[in-house]
Amino acid sequence: MVFLEFPYDFELKELVKTFPGMDWNKKLKVWYIPYSDQRLTELIQFFKGKVWLDYSQFKKVSIPVEKIRNDLSPLDSGIGEEIIKFEQWMRNKRYSESSIKTYRDALSVFFRFLENKPITEVESSDLEKFNTEYIIAKRYSSSYQNQFVNAVKLFLVNSHNKKLNPEIISRPKKEKLLPNVLSKEEVKMILEAHKNIKHKAMLSLIYACGLRRSELLNLKIKDVDSKRRLLIVRQSKGKKDRIVPISDKIIELLRKYYKEFIPKCYLFEGKIMGGMYSEKSLESVLKQALTKSGISKPVTLHWLRHSYATHLLESGTDLRFIQEILGHKSSKTTEIYTHVSTKSLQNIKSPFDDL
Known part of the structure; x- marks a missing residue:
């Protein structure tokens, strides 16, 4: 392995992440790539003119195997x-x-x-x-x-x-695990927890359009068609584009957000203007919302997507339309939401009540 170590610098960290194959080791707290002479040359060329790479002390060192994975030999x-x-x-x-x-x-x-x-x-x-x-x-x-x-x-x-x-x-x-679904009341509490309009808009859009985390982060300003009330999700899972309906309420929220933050490229940008918002920061936004709303469930961003699909089904939306909106390749994937929808179950009377 080749380890990269440097004092924390946000811009440098974002640059390092873009090198193909670069990964983060949580235990050793270093960035690393598998070693080869060719790979080392590519690394030097990648950073040339961007940052000074000090490899004067580069040498082979013995890392205790247990620090990496304690029961396996080095590769x-x-x-x-x-x-x-x-x-x-x-x-x-x-x-x-x-x-x-x-x-x-x-x-x-x-x-x-x-x-x-x-x-x-x-x-x-x-x-x-x-x-x-x-x-x-x-x-x-x-x-x-x-x-x-x-x-x-x-x-x-x-x-x-x-x-x-x-x-x-x-x-x-x-x-065969059932998707985790929140009630509409719980969703509302989460979405209204943040006063920061950017944080509120991100979480709201995930729920309002049933988006995956990566789909939200890859959205660009041009992908919002406010006149036709549509959101274009480009090259998501399976390399597919799809169109998702977007309500007037969420469009109005996005307009307020845009006027305040004025993004240049991506709909939601990070600290660097024109750069993509990070996954870790988005997860932190949700975590803060859960703390503020007092919800103790282990909610993830995907729970909002599951909740959106289930609430659509409970409101009478045809399963075929839900499949298209979510971008599912197979209808069997979408049918899982019929098992967590409570609309029909609540109408079933238990024989226990007649005893």
Whole structure:
């Protein structure tokens, strides 16, 4: 790994985050990327003319394995370079940075578990062993297990045209969890908690249009069509554009926000003019709203999206329209909200009442 250390500086931090493959280690509190000679050259070129990079003391150091992951061996540099090549292939294929990071981390853990077994010698039994002795033994979720299966299979096919036996790599059953939904009263308390109109507008827009966190942060001023009362969500999950209806009430709120903050590019900008608002700051906005409103539930931003969909269903909106508004590929995804809608359930009379 190559570690980057510097005194806290917001603009520099935002610059470092844009370098492909850069990640933050919470335990060691450093920015890092997997090491290779080519990667180091790319790093130097990236910062050239922007900031002085002091690599005069750059050397190999021994980091205690337990500080990184206490039960796995360090990753072999040769395998690390193969993963970097695969990472670049994914980037060229326009995979999202989130997917690239997930696959990269999964492959790193997998090969470290195998004690850097040569890639050409990896068999289906290795993945089965990893699944039993690592994922299941540590009680990781089925979705986490699926990520590893997807990452390893795609990597081996892409890098070495090597296919694993699909019968051995059985897919785990995915937990059928109901979405968390807030009442309209609770939503109102959260949205009215902030006096800061920017914070109020961000949370309100997530609920009013059923947006994902990334969709809100990527919105640009031109995406609000106030005349047609529409919001254009561009290239969201699945690389799809979609149109979402937006009410006069939220348009009026956005106009007040715009007059006060005058954003230049993104609808909601961070401290740097023209720069995107950060995910961490948005989560902090919600956390503050929960504290102010006195709601103790572990509410996340996605709860507002779930609540929007459920409240639409309860008000009589057709499920097909809800699917389009939320941008769901399958109607089965949208049908989950029928299980948390209370409109029909409240009309059912319990036989206990007749006793």
